[in-house]
Amino acid sequence: MTVTISARSPDIVMRLERMGSFHQSRLSFMRTLMRRMKEEQWEFACTRFDVDEKGVGVALYSATTPERTYTLVAFAHDLPDDMRSDRVIATAWDTTFALHDGVPTAADIERLRDNVPQQEAGRVSGSELTLSRANRSARLWESVIDCLAAGTQPEREVIENVGYLMRTAAVHGSGKFGAADRASIADRPELLAPFQVEMLTVYLIRTFVMDLVEHMARSKSSSAVALNPELRRCFGIGNSTGLGMAPFLVTHPRLINNWIAAREEALVRVRSVVHPSDEEVSLFRSFVRRARRTVETWHSAHDLQQTKIESLMADLDQLDHHLESIDLTERNGWDRFVEWAHANLSIEGQELVVSLVLEPYGHLIDDLATTMHADESAPAAIDGSRSVAQTRDQLACDYAWALRVSWSAEDANARAWYVSEEKLEPRLGQRHEEPVGEYEQPLQPGRDAARMFLDLERSDDGETLGSFLRRHPEHRHTARRLAVLEEAPYAEIRDNTIDADMLPIDLLRAKLSFFGATHFDPRSDRWVRITMFQGAPFPDELQTSDPDAWVYPVIEGAV
Amino acid sequence: MNLSLGEFQALVAKAFRGGGYSWGLTEDASFVARRIAESGLPAGEMAVRLLDRVDGGPLTDRMPDERWDTSGSGLCPVCVGASIADQSGCDRLEIGPTFEPVFLAPFLASTVRTQRGYGYLIEWPSGRCEVSATGISVQDPSPPGAVPLTVSRQRMTIERSSRLDRVELSEVTYERLSVFAHRTYAPATEASRIAGAGAETDDG
Numbered sequence: 231m232t233v234t235i236s237a238r239s240p241d242i243v244m245r246l247e248r249m250g251s252f253h254q255s256r257l258s259f260m261r262t263l264m265r266r267m268k269e270e271q272w273e274f275a276c277t278r279f280d281v282d283e284k285g286v287g288v289a290l291y292s293a294t295t296p297e298r299t300y301t302l303v304a305f306a307h308d309l310p311d312d313m314r315s316d317r318v319i320a321t322a323w324d325t326t327f328a329l330h331d332g333v334p335t336a337a338d339i340e341r342l343r344d345n346v347p348q349q350e351a352g353r354v355s356g357s358e359l360t361l362s363r364a365n366r367s368a369r370l371w372e373s374v375i376d377c378l379a380a381g382t383q384p385e386r387e388v389i390e391n392v393g394y395l396m397r398t399a400a401v402h403g404s405g406k407f408g409a410a411d412r413a414s415i416a417d418r419p420e421l422l423a424p425f426q427v428e429m430l431t432v433y434l435i436r437t438f439v440m441d442l443v444e445h446m447a448r449s450k451s452s453s454a455v456a457l458n459p460e461l462r463r464c465f466g467i468g469n470s471t472g473l474g475m476a477p478f479l480v481t482h483p484r485l486i487n488n489w490i491a492a493r494e495e496a497l498v499r500v501r502s503v504v505h506p507s508d509e510e511v512s513l514f515r516s517f518v519r520r521a522r523r524t525v526e527t528w529h530s531a532h533d534l535q536q537t538k539i540e541s542l543m544a545d546l547d548q549l550d551h552h553l554e555s556i557d558l559t560e561r562n563g564w565d566r567f568v569e570w571a572h573a574n575l576s577i578e579g580q581e582l583v584v585s586l587v588l589e590p591y592g593h594l595i596d597d598l599a600t601t602m603h604a605d606e607s608a609p610a611a612i613d614g615s616r617s618v619a620q621t622r623d624q625l626a627c628d629y630a631w632a633l634r635v636s637w638s639a640e641d642a643n644a645r646a647w648y649v650s651e652e653k654l655e656p657r658l659g660q661r662h663e664e665p666v667g668e669y670e671q672p673l674q675p676g677r678d679a680a681r682m683f684l685d686l687e688r689s690d691d692g693e694t695l696g697s698f699l700r701r702h703p704e705h706r707h708t709a710r711r712l713a714v715l716e717e718a719p720y721a722e723i724r725d726n727t728i729d730a731d732m733l734p735i736d737l738l739r740a741k742l743s744f745f746g747a748t749h750f751d752p753r754s755d756r757w758v759r760i761t762m763f764q765g766a767p768f769p770d771e772l773q774t775s776d777p778d779a780w781v782y783p784v785i786e787g788a789v
Numbered sequence: 790m791n792l793s794l795g796e797f798q799a800l801v802a803k804a805f806r807g808g809g810y811s812w813g814l815t816e817d818a819s820f821v822a823r824r825i826a827e828s829g830l831p832a833g834e835m836a837v838r839l840l841d842r843v844d845g846g847p848l849t850d851r852m853p854d855e856r857w858d859t860s861g862s863g864l865c866p867v868c869v870g871a872s873i874a875d876q877s878g879c880d881r882l883e884i885g886p887t888f889e890p891v892f893l894a895p896f897l898a899s900t901v902r903t904q905r906g907y908g909y910l911i912e913w914p915s916g917r918c919e920v921s922a923t924g925i926s927v928q929d930p931s932p933p934g935a936v937p938l939t940v941s942r943q944r945m946t947i948e949r950s951s952r953l954d955r956v957e958l959s960e961v962t963y964e965r966l967s968v969f970a971h972r973t974y975a976p977a978t979e980a981s982r983i984a985g986a987g988a989e990t991d992d993g
Contacts, residue, residue, distance in 0.1 A: 405795030609816045614875025652977035669975040672812040696875040706813020
């Protein structure tokens with residue numbers, strides 16, 4: 231008998247607790263980029279490295295595809311320690327970057343030198359695709375230089391525990407601060423998948439940072455040594471992400487749907503494999519062992535994350551035990567295994583299993599990466615000919631979860647998302663304690679849907695939605711979300727985004743997992759540090775490496 | 790100033806919100822402003838004139854009533870355009886006095902996307918605008934004040950016009966849009982700065 235596997239329901243997937251437990255997967259944007267760079271044999275070069283012994287200067291790193299060249303223009307600065315901050319209100323950084331579309335001229339570099347170090351206070355042009363900056367890890371930077379200058383290699387364990395020498399604090403793309411709009415580059419095949427220019431920027435930054443640290447060691451001592459290549463790969467790039475990123479998941483419903491739908495479809499395809507092969511199962515088992523190593527080196531100072539890591543370790547123990555007792559090559563092995571995980575593991579563990587079972591099946595699922603973009607240039611059309619009764623029924627179905635919330639309760643309505651005058655960045659305030667309610671952004675679709683429902687109930691069943699919206703223009707954004715949900719079932723987070731207990735880091739993690747981040751380390755309930763590209767082959771190693779397997783640490787005896 | 794389309798759209802969205810529009814209409818307004826700017830028309834200036842005209846009045850005065858009219862000083866083309874788009878277009882409509890009629894064009898174009906060879910003619914006493922899914926052609930783009938409109942769907946072919954991918958805004962227009970946008974920002978206080986962003990000073 232053939233079992234038909236259905237995708238997991240949005241009611242299960244689109245809960246904040248689960249989204250805050252997502253892990254990177256084969257469909258993460260970083261991995262999509264790595265596969266393409268290898269497949270298309272992109273060529274990389276450091277075409278200029280003018281950095282003095284204090285670490286001040288400019289460097290250029292180019293990535294050439296079969297069609298065109300992209301160039302990272304990197305500026306290195308001598309930043310006093312007391313000015314180093316990842317926060318959005320910082321005004322100076324250790325390094326600043328722009329990704330230039332093509333090969334920059336001398337005039338371009340001078341133009342960028344006048345603007346890029348100022349970040350948001352400067353302007354880039356339509357010839358730039360991203361604007362970003364990175365700060366040193368105070369914990370590791372000096373000690374790595376000292377080791378290399380003394381002719382020794384840093385301890386592997388120390389590197390793994392921190393994971394990076396520099397942390398990016400923002401990577402702005404998509405037309406921000408004058409850069410090119412996504413729409414103007416989205417027709418390039420290499421940029422079709424989301425966030426590819428941002429991922430390329432970070433990948434090139436990582437290469438520059440490693441060159442910079444070795445340069446600084448050589449400046450300190452003529453007998454300095456280079457990093458051993460294996461240790462070098464242990465350095466990823468850190469990233470510090472704050473509240474500013476959180477609204478993205480609410481403001482891009484069609485895009486988020488496509489991300490989640492691709493991952494859920496991938497899971498369906500794997501669960502539908504009737505007879506898993508010995509090779510596939512053995513690959514999976516080795517990835518489970520290697521994933522354990524990732525979890526072992528995952529440290530977090532945050533209590534909530536620490537608890538989640540501990541339960542994930544317990545999940546892995548249980549998983550190992552279970553794997554000893556089953557034969558995954560039996561009929562519908564994956565489907566039964568995923569069912570078992572959902573019934574027995576924590577949500578962190580369940581989501582790790584989802585990512586792991588996808589690993590052996592690149593040939594079945596990697597094509598889904600091309601379905602993860604979305605054209606969001608035009609607002610979704612609203613069918614105003616619908617009746618109030620039809621609209622109300624649809625709303626009651628799509629937002630059933632929101633209609634169960636008691637919105638008059640203080641806790642359910644405790645927060646308000648607003649934009650501060652100071653840095654024009656999203657913030658989360660306490661509605662009942664601060665005067666921020668009147669500045670509220672539309673980032674609480676559940677509450678707004680419940681409000682629209684009340685007004686629909688007070689209207690005539692036969693009135694058209696068009697007429698209703700003329701009387702109630704305040705519900706227009708909710709009517710539009712309803713239109714999106716008809717074609718995009720995973721478009722909406724099915725949780726209260728203004729609840730007293732809501733954790734913004736759940737929103738951040740969901741997005742960052744799709745980037746391909748590992749080692750989520752929340753520093754509070756609203757900002758998180760992560761590691762990107764840790765273990766990844768450098769440009770000169772790409773053609774001789776597996777573009778996927780690096781994500782999990784190499785351990786002896788595992789494939 | 791030379792802006793990306795995304796920057797321009799985001800600025801216009803904030804300006805319309807600051808000008809008293811609902812969130813849904815704000816999405817519509819910023820999208821149509823972007824489309825108009827892409828066709829090389831001065832969308833920023835039009836947006837400023839519109840916002841200045843309707844500023845301070847209630848949103849209901851700008852919304853069309855059942856007769857596509859208003860008892861206020863003039864209709865908002867975003868409110869009218871959104872209503873026409875919601876009903877998937879129209880054959881012919883007489884519309885009461887409306888500010889900046891070109892703002893209607895992208896809404897109308899969206900309803901004939903799949904109807905090849907069709908477009909809309911928007912007429913007012915001193916000018917007209919033809920629009921289809923492929924292009925736009927305007928005479929007298931910004932009449933002074935609100936003007937009565939006739940909108941009719943017609944067979945037409947407009948040469949496909951190239952789309953700009955940047956927006957040039959004068960300092961005056963940028964500043965004026967920014968003044969409206971600024972109304973959407975909560976005044977900063979030290980307490981909210983620390984609590985709201987939730988950052989720590991640790992820099993490990």
